[in-house]
Amino acid sequence: MQFTTIGAAIVDIVVSRVRPMRGAKQDVEHIGLYAGGGAVNAALNVAAHGARVAVHACVGRDLEGGLIRDLLQRHGIQAQIPDHRLPTGKAVVMVDDSGAARAYAQRGASAWVGESGFPGLAHADVVYVTGLSLESQAWLQRSLAPRTARPFKLVVTPGARQLSDPAALHGLWDEADLLCVNAREAARLCGDNGPQTDEPSADVAERLARHLVRRPGQAILVTLGAAGALFFDGAQGHHHPALRVEALSTIGAGDAFASAFVHAWAGGADPQSALAAATESAARVIQVIPANLAGPLRA
Template structure:
């Protein structure tokens, strides 16, 4: 199966295993500081590769040393470079990630070249893949993607949308055309609240069955696509317009939650697009997400 992922690419500088400093202003020792590939297009792409798909990523890197190193790591990880753009005069995006003892991540991002991504410059054949998986994009890139899909000689067999919270909160109007085109929408609990635009106030981890039904109904007013909602330790919920399925999360040791959502969504999307049952797709997705939860990085590619 041919997959195209579209979205961000960042160098993740991950700080883990911090110890309490001895006094105000004291240097704080940590166990590790590592450099890894990250970003929505990359994390999802590596998830698809892990499931055996042929993958190209549409993303933008700086025309700098970090970008060159990143490009080589993409190729080593099995991701095609046809859609990877180099933006002159703009640095490759970076994110400083601090992991606390529970694996929760605080992220400080400089998006760099990712905000300069030109979907209009994407080779046409990449938008005709079996699955086009779209993560968070700038408003300009979203508009370019809508135009490209409407004018393409052939639409992708499946369009999967995985918007970010900021995109859902600030760009609802510009996101609407993609929601109309999507076959599958993947969101986490907080993003589901933003997408549904319902009065449900529960925290994602505290959703009741009634809350989930309200979310599904609210999202159904925004898109006719199938919907996947990931709920962390509560598992995930999938709704196909007729039936709701719940997939539990297996017990696992959590090192970092940084890329679990991308891991789950990409693996589920591949099995869903292949015609597998929701139960099979959710089981495979939970297994891959558990593997990603066990490493500090947002994917299994290893350090840059």
């Protein structure tokens, strides 16, 4: 299977076991430098599952951009990553004792994915779109062939900027074969006045998923945190519970879940098998500090 991911390639500076500050300095358990961003996290995950992978992203002409390219090359991933005059994007990720994470992001070059186009999409079996700037989203929409002529499944996992402007997202949302969101994002896109929770019931999740369908044949994946996930195939919902594991960090869990689901689903797995594969993938990632299993960036 040829998998193409599109989105951010950034450096994550992860600080773990952060507690409320007392004074001007606080000792922490760990500070590490890792590759991150939705396109990179998804690419590393599906490559580990055996897919051939290409990444469309954008980094700066700097040390950090070179480290990201080197890591992808070591994992056999083709990098369609031009240099940009802006620096490589970075995020400082603060992880507390419960594993909950907060990120402070400088988008940098990652906001300019696709400025020079998206070559090679016609050779993909799956095009997996992660969070994009609105400029990058517009460039991608112009590059996509009409749905009737498209050789690949289009999967959209929107980011914060796209979710902040649902009207702008409609173009990709309409075109997607599969839309992947969490429960809060689903409620926001629906304009739903129901329960604002990360862990709604499967019935509530299916109701949200039905509202999200924009055309016949479109499928919806809604992750529900500790309550598992709901896949709506266009006709019925399929719920799968989460695995109970100790979470060291929640960063990257959504990328790990959605990309593993898509790899299995696009490969012909039935919904429950695809959900089970995704659940195991997310459980592995939340048991490590970074957003993926590739280890730290290094020269």
